[in-house]
Amino acid sequence: MTDLVKIGDLAKRTGLSIRTLHYYDQIGLLSPSHRNSAGHRFYDSQDIIQLQQILSLRQLGFSLDEIRDCLQSPEFSLPQVIELHRARVREQIALSRTLLKRLNAIAQELETTHAVAVENLIEAMETISMSGQYFTTEQQAVLETRFSEHETEWQALLSQIRTEMDKGTDFNSPDVRILARRWLAGMKSFIQGDHSIYASLTRMVQQEEPTAVSWGRMDAATFEYMLKAVSMLTLGETTESLIPRDKIFSPATQHVLQLGEDAMLQIYFDFIGTEAILLGLLADDTNLATQVLNTAGITFTAVQPLVTKWLGVRPQPPAGWHPSPLPFTGRTKRVIELALDEAKGIGHHTHIEPEHLLLGILDEHKESGGLATYILQEELSLDLSQLEQQLRATMSQ
Structure with missing residues (x-):
C-alpha cells in the first residue's frame, strides 16, 4: 500500500475533516478503494481524482445529491469539472x-x-x-462538516419552504410559523454562536444573485421569504397577537392559566412558562389532565417546591407591582400551538381544554422540552410516554 494515502493524511492535505470524509463514505459519494485488516481507510489515485471533482463541484454550488448524479453520469468527466472551476477562477x-x-x-x-x-x-x-471571499478556509471547513451532517433534512426543509412560497401561504399560518421555527433552529445549528460565520452568510446571500448563491442551495428569494416569516413570527409573539386568549382557550383552560399565573406571582416571576401551566393544572383538581397526573402520583404539593428549587424566588417587587396577564414564554407559545393542533385533531375542538395543554407540553418535549417535563421526568421519575398513553386513553373514553 505504498502508493495509497491514509485518511488522516488526506484530510490534512485537503483541509477537509476526517469526519467529512467518513460522511462521504457513509453516503456513497466517495468510498476509499482500500482498507487494511484493521478496517483503516486508504485512498488511491482514482479516489483522489474523484475527491477533486467533488470539491470543485461543491465550490461551484452543487449539492451532494447533484454531485452524486454528476459522478455517476458517463458523460461527466474530470476535464469538464476542471474547466468549470477554471471559468469561476477566471471570473x-x-x-x-x-x-x-x-x-x-x-x-x-x-x-x-x-x-x-x-x-x-x-x-x-x-x-x-x-x-469578496465570503467564508475563510476555516469557516468553509466548519460549514462543510455541519452541512454534510444535516444536508438531507436541510434540503427537505427548503423544499417545504418553497412549496409554501409557491402557494402564497399566509405568513401567519401555523404551517409557515412551524417552518420559520425549524429554519431558525437549522441556522442556529450551522452558526452555533459564531458571529463571523453569521455575518459572512448574511453578506453572501444579500450580495449575490439568486442563481449564484450556493451555500446550502438557499437562494436569495428563499432567504428573504424566511426573513419575512421570522419577522412576522417574532412580531406576533412579542405582541402575543398569535394567541387571542379569549378565543382559543375554554373557560376551564383560562382558569388553569390564571392559577398558574398566581403561582408565578407568589415567587415574583413575571412570565408563564411550562412549569406555570403544570402548576395551574395541578391546582385545579376538576380537569381531566390533573386526574391523570394525580393517578400517576403527581400533585401540586410535590411539584410546587421543585419549581421554586429550579427558578428560585425573586426579590419582592415594589408595592403595586402586578403585571397581569403575565406574558407567555416562547416555549409556552409553542406548547399552545401544539395544544391547539391536538384540540383540532381530537374531536375537532375549537377551544383548547386543559388536557390539550398537557398534551402540548408532552409534544413540545419531543422537540426540546422545558422545566415542566424536566421536573416530571427527572425529579419525579415519571415515564412521559406512559403518561401520554394514559391521558389519550382517558380522553377517548
Missing part, C-alpha cells in the same frame, strides 16, 4: 483586477487632492461585494 481574477484598478485610482486621488469622490468609493465597494 474571480477579473474582479480582483478591476478592484485593484479602482483602489489604485482612489489612492492616487487621495495623494493629489486629499479627498475622494463618493462615486469612486461606491464603485470600489460594489467590486468588493462581488469579489
Whole structure:
C-alpha cells in the first residue's frame, strides 16, 4: 500500500475533516478503494481524482445529491469539472483586477487632492461585494462538516419552504410559523454562536444573485421569504397577537392559566412558562389532565417546591407591582400551538381544554422540552410516554 494515502493524511492535505470524509463514505459519494485488516481507510489515485471533482463541484454550488448524479453520469468527466472551476477562477481574477484598478485610482486621488469622490468609493465597494471571499478556509471547513451532517433534512426543509412560497401561504399560518421555527433552529445549528460565520452568510446571500448563491442551495428569494416569516413570527409573539386568549382557550383552560399565573406571582416571576401551566393544572383538581397526573402520583404539593428549587424566588417587587396577564414564554407559545393542533385533531375542538395543554407540553418535549417535563421526568421519575398513553386513553373514553 505504498502508493495509497491514509485518511488522516488526506484530510490534512485537503483541509477537509476526517469526519467529512467518513460522511462521504457513509453516503456513497466517495468510498476509499482500500482498507487494511484493521478496517483503516486508504485512498488511491482514482479516489483522489474523484475527491477533486467533488470539491470543485461543491465550490461551484452543487449539492451532494447533484454531485452524486454528476459522478455517476458517463458523460461527466474530470476535464469538464476542471474547466468549470477554471471559468469561476477566471471570473474571480477579473474582479480582483478591476478592484485593484479602482483602489489604485482612489489612492492616487487621495495623494493629489486629499479627498475622494463618493462615486469612486461606491464603485470600489460594489467590486468588493462581488469579489469578496465570503467564508475563510476555516469557516468553509466548519460549514462543510455541519452541512454534510444535516444536508438531507436541510434540503427537505427548503423544499417545504418553497412549496409554501409557491402557494402564497399566509405568513401567519401555523404551517409557515412551524417552518420559520425549524429554519431558525437549522441556522442556529450551522452558526452555533459564531458571529463571523453569521455575518459572512448574511453578506453572501444579500450580495449575490439568486442563481449564484450556493451555500446550502438557499437562494436569495428563499432567504428573504424566511426573513419575512421570522419577522412576522417574532412580531406576533412579542405582541402575543398569535394567541387571542379569549378565543382559543375554554373557560376551564383560562382558569388553569390564571392559577398558574398566581403561582408565578407568589415567587415574583413575571412570565408563564411550562412549569406555570403544570402548576395551574395541578391546582385545579376538576380537569381531566390533573386526574391523570394525580393517578400517576403527581400533585401540586410535590411539584410546587421543585419549581421554586429550579427558578428560585425573586426579590419582592415594589408595592403595586402586578403585571397581569403575565406574558407567555416562547416555549409556552409553542406548547399552545401544539395544544391547539391536538384540540383540532381530537374531536375537532375549537377551544383548547386543559388536557390539550398537557398534551402540548408532552409534544413540545419531543422537540426540546422545558422545566415542566424536566421536573416530571427527572425529579419525579415519571415515564412521559406512559403518561401520554394514559391521558389519550382517558380522553377517548
